[in-house]
Amino acid sequence: MTSATTLTGHKFERQFFEAVVKRRLFFTETFDIYRLSPNFKGDNRGLFDYGPPGCALQANIVDAWRKHFVLEENMLELDCTVVTPEPVLQTSGHVDKFADWMCKDPIKGKPTASGDYLRADHLIENVLKARLDRGTGGLTKDAPKLDQATIDEYNNILAKIDNYDGDGLAELIKQYDIRNPENNNEVLPPVPFNLMFKSTIGPSAASPVYLRPETSQGQFLNFKKLLEYNQGSMPFASASVGKSYRNEISPRTGLLRVREFLLAEIEHYVDPDKKQHLRFGEVSDVILPLLDRETQLAGKTTPQKLTVGQAVELKIIDNETLGYFLGRVLLFLQNIGVDLSKVRFRQHLANEMAHYACDCWDAELLTSYGWVECVGCADRSAYDLTVHSKYTGASLTVKEALPEPAKVEEWQATLDKKLVGPRFKKDAKAVQTAVEELDQTTLESLATELAEKGVVAIKTPGLADGSTSVALSKELLFIAKVTRQVNTREYTPNVIEPSFGIGRILYSLLEHVYWSRPDAVERAVLSLPLAVAPNKPIAHRISTRLRKLGVANMMDSSSASIGKRYARDDELGTPLSVTVDFDTLKYGSVTLRERDTMRQVRGPEDDVVRAIKGMVDGTDTWEQVLNRMP
Numbered sequence: 062m063t064s065a066t067t068l069t070g071h072k073f074e075r076q077f078f079e080a081v082v083k084r085r086l087f088f089t090e091t092f093d094i095y096r097l098s099p100n101f102k103g104d105n106r107g108l109f110d111y112g113p114p115g116c117a118l119q120a121n122i123v124d125a126w127r128k129h130f131v132l133e134e135n136m137l138e139l140d141c142t143v144v145t146p147e148p149v150l151q152t153s154g155h156v157d158k159f160a161d162w163m164c165k166d167p168i169k170g171k172p173t174a175s176g177d178y179l180r181a182d183h184l185i186e187n188v189l190k191a192r193l194d195r196g197t198g199g200l201t202k203d204a205p206k207l208d209q210a211t212i213d214e215y216n217n218i219l220a221k222i223d224n225y226d227g228d229g230l231a232e233l234i235k236q237y238d239i240r241n242p243e244n245n246n247e248v249l250p251p252v253p254f255n256l257m258f259k260s261t262i263g264p265s266a267a268s269p270v271y272l273r274p275e276t277s278q279g280q281f282l283n284f285k286k287l288l289e290y291n292q293g294s295m296p297f298a299s300a301s302v303g304k305s306y307r308n309e310i311s312p313r314t315g316l317l318r319v320r321e322f323l324l325a326e327i328e329h330y331v332d333p334d335k336k337q338h339l340r341f342g343e344v345s346d347v348i349l350p351l352l353d354r355e356t357q358l359a360g361k362t363t364p365q366k367l368t369v370g371q372a373v374e375l376k377i378i379d380n381e382t383l384g385y386f387l388g389r390v391l392l393f394l395q396n397i398g399v400d401l402s403k404v405r406f407r408q409h410l411a412n413e414m415a416h417y418a419c420d421c422w423d424a425e426l427l428t429s430y431g432w433v434e435c436v437g438c439a440d441r442s443a444y445d446l447t448v449h450s451k452y453t454g455a456s457l458t459v460k461e462a463l464p465e466p467a468k469v470e471e472w473q474a475t476l477d478k479k480l481v482g483p484r485f486k487k488d489a490k491a492v493q494t495a496v497e498e499l500d501q502t503t504l505e506s507l508a509t510e511l512a513e514k515g516v517v518a519i520k521t522p523g524l525a526d527g528s529t530s531v532a533l534s535k536e537l538l539f540i541a542k543v544t545r546q547v548n549t550r551e552y553t554p555n556v557i558e559p560s561f562g563i564g565r566i567l568y569s570l571l572e573h574v575y576w577s578r579p580d581a582v583e584r585a586v587l588s589l590p591l592a593v594a595p596n597k598p599i600a601h602r603i604s605t606r607l608r609k610l611g612v613a614n615m616m617d618s619s620s621a622s623i624g625k626r627y628a629r630d631d632e633l634g635t636p637l638s639v640t641v642d643f644d645t646l647k648y649g650s651v652t653l654r655e656r657d658t659m660r661q662v663r664g665p666e667d668d669v670v671r672a673i674k675g676m677v678d679g680t681d682t683w684e685q686v687l688n689r690m691p
């Protein structure tokens with residue numbers, strides 16, 4: 062049971078909701094008949110199949126996403142491969158760092174629902190939440206009450222649970238005697254577990270590959286081609302919708318934590334010195350519920366409501382482009398029917414943020430499982446392009462002509478080649494390369510040292526005798542400040558990345574639009590908006606006419622009573638239903654019923670088809686139809 066409420070303010074009962082989405086085949090556990098077979102030894106946790114209404118809803122959400130982001134802003138869409146060679150993910154940092162902390166329950170015995178491995182932060186979260194529920198009378202009235210100091214202490218830990226590293230989590234487990242809640246076993250200290258699925262490519266099995274955990278790396282590797290395609294013009298964005306894979310430690314929350322899921326991601330490339338956004342004015346008045354870093358560190362959970370403009374001005378959100386996308390994300394969620402009173406934007410805490418990110422906000426949706434991250438919005442800085450460029454030697458920068466030539470002052474190191482050649486012989490090339498790679502800060506301090514001591518040591522890899530540096534005297538090395546004229550500016554773009562978990566959004570949306578008619582809990586309705594509802598009207602011969610107009614619909618020619626058919630429509634979230642009866646044959650009129658109000662109008666077939674098309678396109682409303690066709 063949960064504290065979430067439905068549209069009508071009733072308590073949300075997950076078991077009734079789940080029964081509806083299962084019965085109507087929105088989604089189902091994969092390999093189900095194998096799972097239920099006594100011979101099956103495999104693991105299908107975290108894997109789901111979508112049924113017909115689930116597929117239609119998912120396709121409509123993705124369609125709405127494409128219109129709202131890709132088409133609206135001329136983003137460059139890509140479809141990159143899932144199979145990714147190891148060096149790419151080594152370079153991006155995923156092979157070393159894409160891991161969660163995992164605790165093993167070492168005592169063999171009755172298998173537990175979660176298996177013998179638990180994700181450490183979730184384990185602590187679940188145990189502390191259960192203690193709070195019990196100790197504040199939430200679960201049983203008879204349990205001993207917790208004192209206020211303990212309640213505050215637990216809430217404080219929960220508010221910043223994402224900020225603990227492995228040692229921090231181990232400390233919490235020890236200090237608060239956290240055990241596996243399913244059998245009260247003590248667990249082993251947390252160890253990192255990499256979440257990527259590994260395989261090999263080709264018959265030799267010599268080249269390791271991974272299933273991508275996100276679509277972004279494929280997009281980054283195409284950066285140079287996209288920049289050319291975009292005729293060198295900045296800023297621009299690439300976008301991609303595709304399956305991603307994460308070997309989650311303990312997937313137990315249905316569609317919310319799965320091992321294979323659809324991601325829709327945008328990589329917006331921007332000049333690091335110009336993070337303003339041309340269309341910022343369009344969203345600057347959008348009000349965002351923001352749970353910033355300081356609020357969380359103070360152990361609080363109430364977001365402050367600020368406009369995007371205010372949040373950027375106050376520097377709560379790092380820059381305009383990031384603010385622009387947070388505003389656009391909120392508008393998208395609103396379009397597809399998410400309940401805005403169940404949305405908040407939570408800023409990442411310092412430890413939680415990926416090592417490369419400079420600011421990161423998650424759009425979280427409230428579900429019966431609590432707040433769930435559905436969209437991650439990160440400013441990934443220049444990290445990805447820089448590391449891929451360094452590894453491959455490919456230039457992933459932007460060169461822009463300056464409006465007028467500029468003068469730059471810089472340190473320059475020159476070797477006297479006539480002396481260096483005979484002095485270093487076959488090491489001369491290595492010395493030359495080491496000097497060429499010195500950066501400006503190092504050159505500046507070397508210039509001072511050379512002037513003072515007359516000799517400096519330069520780190521030099523690849524020397525024949527295995528030593529690591531060479532000494533260069535001021536006869537061999539000359540360092541001076543020079544002024545040169547430049548006509549272009551070269552920079553590595555920063556990347557702002559909004560990343561949408563379509564399955565999590567779909568599931569949260571279903572919970573948000575679910576309610577039951579006041580007279581009976583089993584009379585369930587999914588009030589999905591017209592824009593994303595799986596089927597529009599149920600029609601008879603009208604079906605073909607509507608299909609030609611681009612309105613998805615499903616025909617119901619079953620012998621079920623009209624009441625049963627409407628109940629089925631409600632559970633599928635079908636916004637409008639058309640009924641053809643004997644009067645249709647006689648007078649050519651049909652009945653149009655609206656799902657949420659159950660009100661009906663009767664009118665000529667042509668008028669009804671036109672009204673449906675208008676409502677789907679957003680040029681007509683149900684109220685206007687009611688007035689026209691009483």
Ligand SMILES: Nc1ncnc2c1ncn2[C@@H]1O[C@H](COP(=O)(O)OP(=O)(O)OP(=O)(O)O)[C@@H](O)[C@H]1O
Pocket residue numbers: 307309316317318319320322324434435436437560561562563564565
């Ligand atoms: N296991 C999963 N199942 C379903 N969706 C997921 C899963 N992992 C991530 N996502 C979705 O992908 C988006 C981007 O991934 P990101 O790496 O930011 O998630 P994350 O921070 O690892 O998520 P979490 O902290 O919940 O594990 C998330 O906002 C979420 O919607």
